Amino acid sequence: MPKSPRYLLIGSLEAYSGKSATILGIAHQLKAKGLDIAYGKPLAGGWGQSQMDDNDGDVQFVAQTLGLEDNRLQPTLLTLDNETVQKRLLGEDTIDYRQQLSEQTQQQGGDLVILEGSGTLDEGKLFDLSLHQITHTIRAAVLLVARFRSLLLLDGLIAAKEQLQNHLLGVVINDVPPDQIETIETLVRPFLEKRGIKLFGILPSSKLLRSVSVGELVKQLKADVLCRPDRLDLMVESLTIGAMNVNSALKYFRARHNMAVVTGGDRTDLQLAALETSTQCLILTGHIPPSKSIISRAEDLEIPILSVDLDTLSTVEIVDRAFGQVRLHEPIKYQYVCQMIKEHFDCDRLLAELGLEPAGAIS
Known part of the structure; x- marks a missing residue:
């Protein structure tokens, strides 16, 4: 037995x-x-x-x-x-x-x-x-x-x-x-x-274990992926809201690492600043499509851009919850x-x- x-x-x-x-x-x-x-x-x-x-x-x-x-x-x-x-x-x-x-x-x-x-x-x-x-x-x-x-x-x-x-x-x-x-x-x-x-x-x-993949954020936000769907494996360690002037934003972005940046689809200046720093994905609110130059730059840098049918506050709440309940x-x-x-x-x-x-x- x-x-x-x-x-x-x-x-x-x-x-x-x-x-x-x-x-x-x-x-x-x-x-x-x-x-x-x-x-x-x-x-x-x-x-x-x-x-x-x-x-x-x-x-x-x-x-x-x-x-x-x-x-x-x-x-x-x-x-x-x-x-x-x-x-x-x-x-x-x-x-x-x-x-x-x-x-x-x-x-x-x-x-x-x-x-x-x-x-x-x-x-x-x-x-x-x-x-x-x-x-x-x-x-x-x-x-x-x-x-x-x-x-x-x-x-x-x-x-x-x-x-x-x-x-x-x-x-x-x-x-x-x-x-x-x-x-x-x-x-x-x-x-x-x-x-x-x-x-x-x-x-x-x-930080790695507390991070969330871009793919998980896409799922939680029910987001549309506008570019680089092949890079949803990138890991996001922090969340930043792009709502200030571009000079202040650049200083702030440069101090962060492996971030997701939430900003309006019409803020081309902030989107470009984020792409030039340690950003793993852009999350655009307001359903305003980004310019072709932003899409092109994101493609070159292999950074996914997500578009959500949510306001900024709701988007931030969902992403914050994702960090708190990482898988x-x-x-x-x-x-x-x-x-x-x-x-x-x-x-x-x-x-x-x-x-x-x-x-x-x-x-």
Whole structure:
């Protein structure tokens, strides 16, 4: 009879903490060590869910990126949204999701099943699928990914330890500014370890990981691409509004890097200034077509121009939201994450704590 796999549940204190990136990076390292990895996302949707999110697409992206067969994927049990909550409240949904999860566990093969938790510790409690309930149902070890905003994150980690107790294997602190890494190492690490919370990794901030592809902006803005549709893979790190005089704009543009510039279609002077600086795309509002000279210059410089049927404020709100909810679907981000986990995450310690041994490195 084949042995049952170990379960590692990767959760977070808040949505968009970097769970998916951490999972991909860790799974890549463990597969390289010869482990048979499976993946699942029991509870999809939830807090922070937006039009950018596509849970089926996310699961398939992980599966394809890691080269997982169908029998190494655990199906999602429930998508948490207003409709599913209402059905539960009305008594139309009486499914025992913990029982379903338990049955999935009994059928799953592999050495290690990595499950992606929902946005917070409590999400899914109405359906008996909170992080704590999943942990008890399948006897999973929990690794929390915490985005660093300040040292106040310690309150949340201590509370999580009290709730999860010995099921909490440890934490990864993500998105740490360079000037805070030493503080995490010298103050936070010993504080956490003394309280039985192992710190497996300190992941530095990355402009690349917080960037958004021009293609994603096209999708979110429902934009028309006026030129260079072959360069929608360019990554945008910042947003600039071109609404000032051209001299002020040039000084401002030169101080930014890999930006998207939002300006009116009639502002030829600002468009030209943006094209001569570190611009990844122009986003033109007002449905006024740019001049032929601007199109020609953008073609030469390989900078896409997008046209949107939105006002400037609405455009900026959508782009800002895209930066706040970045996805990992660009290959360059995946490659970066794998390298970052290799350098800043202790996979050997994770394996030891899980009671697993490498099966032999894969070249």
